[in-house]
Every structure is written in structure tokens, then in C-alpha cells.
Amino acid sequence: MAEFDLAASFIPSLHKPASLLPIARHRQSLLYLIETYPVTIVVGQTGSGKTTQIPQYLEQAGWCSDGKVIAVTQPRRVAATTVAIRVAEEVGCKVGAEVGYSIRFEDVTSAATRIKFLTDGLLLREALVDPLLSRYSVIMVDEAHERSLSTDILLGVLKKILKKRPNDLRIIISSATLQAEDFLNFFKGDADAEPKVEKSDALTLDELIAQGSSNNQGADAELGGSIGRIINLEGRTYPVDILYLEKPAEDYVEKAVQTVFDIHTKEPDGDILVFLTGREEIDTAVQAISERAASLHPRAQSLMALPLYAGLSTEQQMYVFEEAPENTRKVIFSTNIAEASVTIDGIVYVVDSGYVKLRAFNPTTGIETLTATPVSKASATQRAGRAGRTKPGKCFRLYTEASFQSLEEATVPEIQRSNLAPVILQLKALGIDNIVRFDFITPPPAELVIRALELLYSLGALDDYAKLTRPLGIRMAELAVEPMMAKTLLSAPSFGCLSEILTIAAMTSLGGNIWFHHDGEKKRMESARRKFAVEEGDHLTLLNVYQAFVTKGRKEAKFCHDHYLNFKALSRAVSIRAQLKRYLERFGMNVEESLSSSNANKQPLSVGGGGGPDKGEQIRRCLTTGFFAHAAKMQPDGTFRNVAGGTVLHAHPSSLMFNRKADWVIFHEVMETGNKTFIRDVTKIEKNWLVEYAPEFYKIQR
DNA sequence: GATCACCTC
Known part of the structure; x- marks a missing residue:
């Protein structure tokens, strides 16, 4: 043993210097695309720095001159606040000064604010007051691949706004790889029919940019027409080995517990994250680990099981972020909350049950169901990625490779499985009367729309012509x-x-x-x-x-x-x-x-x-x-x-x-x-x- | 007689 431990005498910096992020190399290409095209799709892996850096690049490039603001939307409140704090720190200002955030009940912005992080739901609310969102020069929709209800509505509304502000509004969509083309096609839409008005010198530049950023430049250029481009930003993650079962497990909770013990006894150091579907399963698994951990060799490393789900108090949730005691490996049994909303450092092993509880609204009965459903491939990939954030990891899937191949590519977006009464009320209040003709990125089933219209009519929010009533309907929407x-x-x-x-x-x-x-x-x-x-x-x-x-x-x-x-x-x-x-x-x-x-x-x-x-x-x-x-x-x-x-x-x-x-x-x-x-x-x-x-x-x- | 994934305005 060396007396002087090199690693222990250095303290790692909390934040990577922004100039070292992989995105820094793409700065010029990004700014060029955003300047040239109304829509830019940014495919950014985790750790690429897209959320924190792009708004700063834009501000420095003059997108906030004449008092305009850059908006960056997030599906969740915590993301909006934490990212704002981080960017304010990088810029060197107080939160609420040049960099601020706005979520329900907390508007930390001022007249000086140039970069504003907010939930997508709140930006939609702003559109009720300012239908063209005219105070923003750039609107970046982050995590759009999650396809939350608000994100989907916002995308439709932004497409409409873009037609009225083709020259002074820029839209940036950040997405996972899988859906990038869908987003671009969505914005292209009927722009397709128009003759291409692409400048020839722009094309050459495109080629230059694409060489550094996109692996299939020819296809992208064709795909985006004059409306936009896709740019790929490599992330900073480590490889994750994927392992499957040879034959299906009968009881995935039991199998998860066994797999955790196998990892614990056979694999090197590193914490374990297990995805299960709900509280009951998680409590069972945590219990099982605690009981069986007693049978481990007294001198062996011990195993500490922790639950994680939204129903826990903040205090109970905090345990998962604490470092495990000396000579102890941490195993966290979690719901889908750890797939995107909560990030835990130090996870090297992921165990994926392959299931998630999903909500769906039955338009015939008007009843919501909450059922354990097989995950999508995109979801399974996201879960696996949770193992490779700090070093190379492994993901144990509790299903066969054949089962994985048979999974859906992506989860059905919320808009196709929700009670749409609130959505339709909101759209009507935004002046979108013809719901059927509204440009949804994926349209909801007609039965859901009809059910919602019937309810709104019976509540008196809509009249015989499905128009919003005044004042009742308008007020309900607000x-x-x-x-x-x-x-x-x-x-x-x-x-x-x-x-x-x-x-x-x-x-x-x-x-x-x-x-x-x-x-x-x-x-x-x-x-x-x-x-x-x-x-x-x-x-x-x-x-x-x-x-x-x-x-x-x-x-x-x-x-x-x-x-x-x-x-x-x-x-x-x-x-x-x-x-x-x-x-x-x-x-x-x-x-x-x-x-x-x-x-x-x-x-x-x-x-x-x-x-x-x-x-x-x-x-x-x-x-x-x-x-x-x-x-x-x-x-x-x-x-x-x-x-x-x-x-x-x-x-x-x-x-x-x-x-x-x-x-x-x-x-x-x-x-x-x-x-x-x-x-x-x-x-x-x-x-x-x-x-x-x-x-x-x-x-x-x- | 014995309990609901995750979000948001």
C-alpha cells in the first residue's frame, strides 16, 4: 500500500469546465443552423451539455438583443430550477438576474432575465396571454422525446406560431436519437409542398457542418428541406454491457433479488439500481434483501437495500443519494422515477424487470387504468444507460433477447392514452377550435376526443357548435x-x-x-x-x-x-x-x-x-x-x-x-x-x- | 376488509 494516495489528495471539481464539454466543438455549427433554419433538432446524449450550453451560446451570439428572451422548457419543475441555478453559476450571476426560472408559484425572473428556464406547462399558460409568445426569440423544448402531454401540445402550438413568425422565431427541439426525424418531419409538414428555397452556398456549408455532426448528411439535408436540420452531439457516457436471460423468469421480483445477490458476490464494486413497477414489489424486494443479507459471510462486503418511489417523503428519498457505509454495497429498488426524473451517481449495475406501470384512459367507460406493461425499447435503453454515467457498467435484463426484440420501439405518447378534456379546453382557449384539424405530432384516437368533447359540453364549457362558452368555458380553461x-x-x-x-x-x-x-x-x-x-x-x-x-x-x-x-x-x-x-x-x-x-x-x-x-x-x-x-x-x-x-x-x-x-x-x-x-x-x-x-x-x- | 407508475398548470 502506498503511503501517499494520489487520488485522495485531489478533489475532483464539481462541474466540468464548460469549454471541455463535447458540445463546445459544435458551437459554430449549432449557431449556424439556428441562424439559418427555423427549426433545429438537437440529438444530445446525456452529458452533452446541451441544456446548459446552448442557451449561453445563443445569448452570446446576440439572440437577446432588443430585449428578447431565450426560453428553455422542461417537463419537470426540479429540472427547470436546478438547470437555472447551474447556468446562473456558469454565467456568474444571481438566479433571477440574467438567468432565471419560472415554475408554478415561483417566478424567479426579472426585467434583466435573458435566459429563462420554465416548465412546458407554464409556457402554454403564457400563450393564453401572449398567443405568439412574442417576447421570445428562441424557444428550446428540452426532453421532447419523453412526449409528455404538455410537450406534445406545445409542439403543435409552436408549429402554428412559427407560421406567423417565420423570420424572428427559432425553435430548438432536444430529442433522443430515435425520434429526431419524427420531430423534423412534423415541422416540415406542409412546407413540403412549397418549392425549396435553399441558398446554394448554404448547402455547401451544410455539408461541411454535417461532416462533423451528422453521420448521414445527405439524408438529413433532404429530410429537413428549408425548415430545419438535425444535429448530433456526442455525449459523455461509458459503455454498458447488456445481458439477457436465457429463458423467461417466472417471477421477476424473485429473479431481481437473486440477480442482485449474484452481482454482489461475483462482480466488482459499484452500486446497483433495480427497476420494478410499484411500491408493493419494491417493499417485498427490500425486505427479501435485508433477510437474506444476514446469510452473507460475516467478513464479506454487506448489502444495503433502499426503496425509491414518489410516494416516499423527501427525507426517505434522500437516503438513495447518500454514500453507502464502509464495506457496503448499495442496492436501490426503484419505480420508473429513476428512469429520467431522479439521477443517482455511482450506479454501475442496472437490473431491469422490463415492466412499467402505465396509465391509460378508457374512452368507453371513462375509467383510468393503471397496469403493469412491458417497457418499450427506448425505455429499456434509457434504463440501461443509467449504469454508465461514471464508468463502464452492466445491465441485466430479466427477460430474453427475443422478448426485447418484440418490444415496441417507443412508449405510446400520453396524448394517445389520456383523458383529453383538459387538453381540449386548453386548445379551445388558445383559439384552436377545430381539434380534429389541429396539427398533433401524433393525433389522439377519435374516441378520446369525442369523449372529452361530450364531457365539456355536458359541463357547459362548450356550446352546440363546440365553441367555448362565455364566460363559463373561458374561465374554466383559465x-x-x-x-x-x-x-x-x-x-x-x-x-x-x-x-x-x-x-x-x-x-x-x-x-x-x-x-x-x-x-x-x-x-x-x-x-x-x-x-x-x-x-x-x-x-x-x-x-x-x-x-x-x-x-x-x-x-x-x-x-x-x-x-x-x-x-x-x-x-x-x-x-x-x-x-x-x-x-x-x-x-x-x-x-x-x-x-x-x-x-x-x-x-x-x-x-x-x-x-x-x-x-x-x-x-x-x-x-x-x-x-x-x-x-x-x-x-x-x-x-x-x-x-x-x-x-x-x-x-x-x-x-x-x-x-x-x-x-x-x-x-x-x-x-x-x-x-x-x-x-x-x-x-x-x-x-x-x-x-x-x-x-x-x-x-x-x- | 385492506391501497396508485410518473408528472404538471
Whole structure:
């Protein structure tokens, strides 16, 4: 052993100098393409520096003169903020000065901001106010290959804007290899028919550029016509060996555990990342590792298993980033969250189950399903790549090579498997009336569009000609909640319960992250939850929780801890509520704040006041005006049937109605998982309210 | 009688 360890006496720099990134060599080519063509597709492997460097190159090249801004969109909030912080550091300014970011509830930009990172959903919102997005000279859509709902809509909207701003707007799409040509073809579209107006000297330059950047220059030039080009930026990743099973595994969770032990006993140092589909599998696997790790030789390196999924608290998620203790190998069992959203350093081995849980909306039943589905080739490749970030790695696929070959090339984009009511409402508000003729990069199935149009019509957002109604439809589009809740909010003044519905809207947008417990505290959490329970159902219970939080829990961290409440989620509810309130006030609605439920333990909402219908009933009536399509009747066996009668629905175990009697109910959400269909956020109503508030809808049903 | 992948305005 050497006394002087060279590696230990140097501290590696946190960030690579920008000039050493592979992208630096392509600077001139990039700027040339962006100057010359309206659209540039950047194929950048991870580590190429595209997100951090391209906006800086553009700013230095003068794309922000006359006060214009460069926008870079991200599908996720964390990405928008972390990248902005990083670029501000490189530029040498404060975040919010020349470099800033903007996400919901956090606008860290100023008049000086020239490079702005934001979520693609927020940029779409900006288009409602500024339809041509005229303050931007360049819009870069990052991670477009992920094909999120917002990215897809944004691409369609940008194509439309480009026709109106052909000379002063530039679009950059960053994509994985597989989809680059699709994006270019999309923007080419009907530009195809126009004669090519390519300058001859540009062509020669193209050839020069393409030699350094693209391996099939001839095809690309032909492909892009006058609209754009594809440029390849090599990344900085290490090779990953892919290994397959010889024959299929019967139980991939068990096989994953065995594979982890094989790696641990036979392969050199390096942490392991295992992709499974959900919480249950992950908990099982973590348990199995902990049990069997005891059988390892006492002097051998030990094995530490950690779970990773979105449902964990931030604190619990942080463990995966910590270095393992001395003489210990870390193995992380994760959902798809580690495929793109969360990056863990030091992973050398990936074990891929080959499955992912995907959501799909059934337009016939109106029910969302969440099912384990084989991954796509693109997804499997992305997972494998997680092993080669710091040194060469290995990926163990728990399926055969033949199975891999039979996988779909790419995951079906969200727009083809989602409830499109919010999408269509948004498009209509952007002035896109003819949904069928809208230029989607991949069009959604007609059944999804029809179902969405029917719902929006029944809510009163669209008229007989499928035009957005005024003011109802326009206002629904502006509110950042799903259409049924937007309708409920806008009905609330006539029921005298706007303050309460604002709270309920904010609480339901949290998507069930309100209660929170560690291992072995389940019973105590359940009894804490019962303290807030209101007989009429989950919505009024949520109202109680919120009231208790703002009166007590916000000041005292102990309150949340003692009642097993998620402080972060409830704080977010406060922000959402405030934002919704601002919108309603802008519509001219007066929000009188009532403290109808300041005493959380007394159920004052059920008690009638002053002879008229009580507040609780008004709230439940109001909810019916938005959620009439989500109605069900309880059967003697405690399950529910929807109005059509065909579907058996179960109250979700997190619902009050899980173990209570009811007759008719409305619910916020319905989802089929495995072999059961669950309804969440359930509230009792009267049957005749359905006909009273949705006469046409219930006429059609008969 | 026993629980839902990941995001976002």
C-alpha cells in the first residue's frame, strides 16, 4: 500500500469546465443552423451539455438583443430550477438576474432575465396571454422525446406560431436519437409542398457542418428541406454491457433479488439500481434483501437495500443519494422515477424487470387504468444507460433477447392514452377550435376526443357548435384545475360556499399525499384521520383538515407530526388555494372567507344553521354540479355501481366510505388497478340532485 | 376488509 494516495489528495471539481464539454466543438455549427433554419433538432446524449450550453451560446451570439428572451422548457419543475441555478453559476450571476426560472408559484425572473428556464406547462399558460409568445426569440423544448402531454401540445402550438413568425422565431427541439426525424418531419409538414428555397452556398456549408455532426448528411439535408436540420452531439457516457436471460423468469421480483445477490458476490464494486413497477414489489424486494443479507459471510462486503418511489417523503428519498457505509454495497429498488426524473451517481449495475406501470384512459367507460406493461425499447435503453454515467457498467435484463426484440420501439405518447378534456379546453382557449384539424405530432384516437368533447359540453364549457362558452368555458380553461372541479368552483357563488370549495379544490389537487406515516404507525395514523372525519364524506373531511392546518398546523410543526399530516403537501394546498382565489377575484367574484370549520373535531359542517339548507348540504350540491358524471350508488354488499350500472366500484381504503354506509355518492377520481376499480374522495349526495343539476346528461343516459 | 407508475398548470 502506498503511503501517499494520489487520488485522495485531489478533489475532483464539481462541474466540468464548460469549454471541455463535447458540445463546445459544435458551437459554430449549432449557431449556424439556428441562424439559418427555423427549426433545429438537437440529438444530445446525456452529458452533452446541451441544456446548459446552448442557451449561453445563443445569448452570446446576440439572440437577446432588443430585449428578447431565450426560453428553455422542461417537463419537470426540479429540472427547470436546478438547470437555472447551474447556468446562473456558469454565467456568474444571481438566479433571477440574467438567468432565471419560472415554475408554478415561483417566478424567479426579472426585467434583466435573458435566459429563462420554465416548465412546458407554464409556457402554454403564457400563450393564453401572449398567443405568439412574442417576447421570445428562441424557444428550446428540452426532453421532447419523453412526449409528455404538455410537450406534445406545445409542439403543435409552436408549429402554428412559427407560421406567423417565420423570420424572428427559432425553435430548438432536444430529442433522443430515435425520434429526431419524427420531430423534423412534423415541422416540415406542409412546407413540403412549397418549392425549396435553399441558398446554394448554404448547402455547401451544410455539408461541411454535417461532416462533423451528422453521420448521414445527405439524408438529413433532404429530410429537413428549408425548415430545419438535425444535429448530433456526442455525449459523455461509458459503455454498458447488456445481458439477457436465457429463458423467461417466472417471477421477476424473485429473479431481481437473486440477480442482485449474484452481482454482489461475483462482480466488482459499484452500486446497483433495480427497476420494478410499484411500491408493493419494491417493499417485498427490500425486505427479501435485508433477510437474506444476514446469510452473507460475516467478513464479506454487506448489502444495503433502499426503496425509491414518489410516494416516499423527501427525507426517505434522500437516503438513495447518500454514500453507502464502509464495506457496503448499495442496492436501490426503484419505480420508473429513476428512469429520467431522479439521477443517482455511482450506479454501475442496472437490473431491469422490463415492466412499467402505465396509465391509460378508457374512452368507453371513462375509467383510468393503471397496469403493469412491458417497457418499450427506448425505455429499456434509457434504463440501461443509467449504469454508465461514471464508468463502464452492466445491465441485466430479466427477460430474453427475443422478448426485447418484440418490444415496441417507443412508449405510446400520453396524448394517445389520456383523458383529453383538459387538453381540449386548453386548445379551445388558445383559439384552436377545430381539434380534429389541429396539427398533433401524433393525433389522439377519435374516441378520446369525442369523449372529452361530450364531457365539456355536458359541463357547459362548450356550446352546440363546440365553441367555448362565455364566460363559463373561458374561465374554466383559465383555472388550473381539471374541468369538473373548475365547473364546481364557478358554481360555488350561487351556493354561497366559494370559500369552502376553494379549499376543497386545492386539497383534491394534491392527489392524496395528505396523510403520511412511517413503518408501524399505520394504526395511529388511521385514528388521527378519524378525528377529522365528517359523516358526509371525504370532501368535507378534507375541508376540516385544511382548516385545522391553517389555524394550528402552519405555525407548529408538531401539529402535523402528531396528526400524521404531510406539512409540505398542505403548504402546497395553501398556495394552490391562493392562486385559484386570485383567478376568481379577477373574474369579479367576491370570496368571503368563512371560518365555518375552525374547530376540527366538532363537525360543524353537518349542523344546519338558520333554518335554510346547511353549509354542508350546499357544498355537496355544489360538488354535484361539477361531478355529476362521477356518480355511483352503493349496493347492499358495500360496493358501488356507476350510473350505467355495469361497473363494480370499490371505495378506496383511504376513503371514509371504505367502511361506511351510503346511498348515492359522487367521487373525484376513479381508477382501475389490478382487478379492482377504486373511487377516491367520495361524498354522499341525493339522487334527485343529479337530475336537478345535469338534466340533459341524465336524460341521455336513460 | 385492506391501497396508485410518473408528472404538471
